[in-house]
Amino acid sequence: MEDHSAIPVLEDEAIQFDFLLVDPQDDHVSVDAFLCIHRNNSEKCMQMDDIPCKFGGINFGTDREQLHPKAGEVPDIKASEIEAGEFEILNGLSSFCEDYLLDGEYEENGTELNHDSGAGLLKVVSGNNNQTDRPGANETSQKSDSSATTDQVDVCQRGLNVNDSDLHGIFSCTGDSEKSLDNCWFQYPTFTVENMEEDVSSVFSDGNGRLMSVKSGLISEQLPCRVTANLENRHIFPGQEVIESRLHIDGAQTHRGIQGCSAENHEEKRLRKPPKRFIDELSEPKSKSVCKKREVSAPNSKDKLSNVKAAKHHYKKSKAEVSFAEDPIGIAIQVPFGPLEQNESKVEEDSSPVKVKLDSQPLVVSSPKLKDLELDREAPMSESEEDNTTAVKSEEDGFGRRKHHVLWTVSEVKMLIDGVSQYGVGRWSRIKKDLFSSSAHRTPVDLKDKWRNLLKASRAQRDSKKGEDGKRNLAWRPLPKSILRRVNELATIHPYPRDLRSKC
């Protein structure tokens, strides 16, 4: 055990890769670039000038002696190739390279170049890395979901302090967006430079043996010292201005990426690979060539198609939407359940003070408009049965997109119940007209659906009561007994279509 712990990231001289840059047109996988790792000693890192060694056409400032292929672990690397400046892994990995992206799934092909000291070094590892198998990877990634953004930044700041994970870069470029992919300058994974004293933010291979860097937001030819892998956004055009470069760890997959020397990262935090939408949103609209458009699932109607288009269009245009989608923190207001406003429904059992909680529900995605919430402040309620009903902003839904989820408020539920008791089940339009005329977002169909859900809830509650008492195995939010009881009553009085009312 070395002194990794002190400065986890870069204390170690070497970084392990289990992915390599690949020329997809080649039958072999060749190293196009690599990482050099020294936090405070950039001079120690490779210099273009004194490079005896070439990797896939890229020069590295490292002495040959510094490369120590582990015996038996480098079956595919021939010394002669290294000497000749060619480092190729002949593992038939080309299949992985169709997308110019090596996902590092070549676990069997243990290849390691070990460099133990001094100037920079490359360690390519693909074999049985200790931390490779992570049964809990998925769970971990899910747990860290909400903090994904933060962690991404963190990863950036800490440079190569990435353990056993894949890095994916998110690159946003400005510049000539009209260029076709054919003119694409780079079609290789890129590297991102971290913690440089200079304003170098990224480096990548141009595919011709040159290692380019992004300095001061512009692509230039300069050899950086410290880079992290950037497996995505492989299409960079000359002259493009890089305005954003972010990294995240792919937590959805189990293969390894960079293995840093971090002890602190032992927990192996994994970040979920951002959804395509996330990537799209991070990119400037101009950089269409960088982030390919999303595929639209075949709609089955013209309306749907137009809706989707409208939605997409809206998405691109609406910054608010973007930030809203990215904002993991929303405001949730729990609306307590209470007795029906207009009737005598009595609250059974304990009636405790109203509770209005903020931020207690992770469900909520956006900040609701408070005015849309109906808070029954005067309504007493059962503590254990407080309603989680949360209203979510639902405006701006005029673009055909799926309506924002607007949770039913207690008042609405009560209104619905009243409506049913008044007009009977099935008169949704009537109920809507009479009782929900003010709430534009509730359609007769919504009322019908809600009633159906209420029925299910009440039935389930009854069932669970029959079985085990205390145990509440309801999948949905608990509803106040007072409400459910009324639903039950009404369901008895006004039979709902078909077998749905399998109770009574």
Add this chain to the structure above:
DNA sequence: GTTAGGG
């Protein structure tokens, strides 16, 4: 246009 019901 409404409603029922499946997804």
Add this chain to the structure above:
DNA sequence: CCCTAAC
């Protein structure tokens, strides 16, 4: 909440 068949 969406979609669609049936009315």
